[in-house]
Amino acid sequence: MALVSDGRFVEDGWRRLADEETLPKSGKAIVSLARLEHALANLPAGVSLGVNLPNTTEPASLAAALPRLELIEIAFPAFADGRGFSLARLIRRAGFKGELRASGRLLADQYAHALGCGFDTVEIPDDIAGRQDEAQWRAARAAHARTYQRGYVAPGSILDARRKAAAK
Template sequence: MALISDGRFIDDVWRRLAEEEALPKSGKVIVSLARLDHAIEVHGPGVDLGVIAPNTTDPAALADALPKLGLVSIVFPAFADGRGFSLARLLRRAGFAGELRASGRLLADQYAHALGCGFDTVEIPDDIEARQDETQWRAARDAHARTYQRGYVAPGSILDARRKAAAQ
């Protein structure tokens, strides 16, 4: 899997744990939503916790855990399933300030929207990486100077720019 940040492929510093794998004493680890409560109870001070959550997750199910998490990875099972974008916005509105990762079947054409919804990184499968190289992801990131959402990618939104122009 390739990890994209700021339009570039980067190394992943987080490690996804298998369901039966014990929680390590140190490092950055990602656990499943089913293991999250237990991982929070037993994790030591040297462990940074992340969770991988389906795009159908109720944000309220993560609310208590958000201050303890360094990463939330939202699964996109198909490029046409946009529920993960909504979940990302809701988590950012709830105050989550850690890394927000889109994981799964996203395409470069969706990258600017993912950033606008609050995602920091995108993890894509090898078959998509083979078809869409770093240049395409960077071009997609730079395709729009402004977004409809406020505050995540560019300062101000398209609506803010229109209001400013009308006032002048």
């Protein structure tokens, strides 16, 4: 898997745990949603905690865990399944400030939209990374410096910029 951050392929400092694996005593660990409650109760304070969510997760079910989570990873089982984008927006609106990661079959063409929905990083399979190199992801990030929606890519929107220019 390749991890894209700011249009570049970067090293992933997080470790994804299988449900049967012992919880670590240090480092950064990603657990499944089924294991989240157990991890919250038993993980030492020095361990950074992340959770992997299906794109069908109800955001309200995470409310109590949000302050303890440093990473939320949302699964994208297919590039045409956009439910993860909606889930990301809802999680950001709920106040999550940590790293939000899209994981799965996303394409570089979807990168600007992912950033606009609040994602910080995108994890893609090696076959997609082989077809769409770092240069394509960088270009996709740079292609849309502003959007019509107020989001997370840049402060303001195209409409805000037009209103500001008209007021001068």
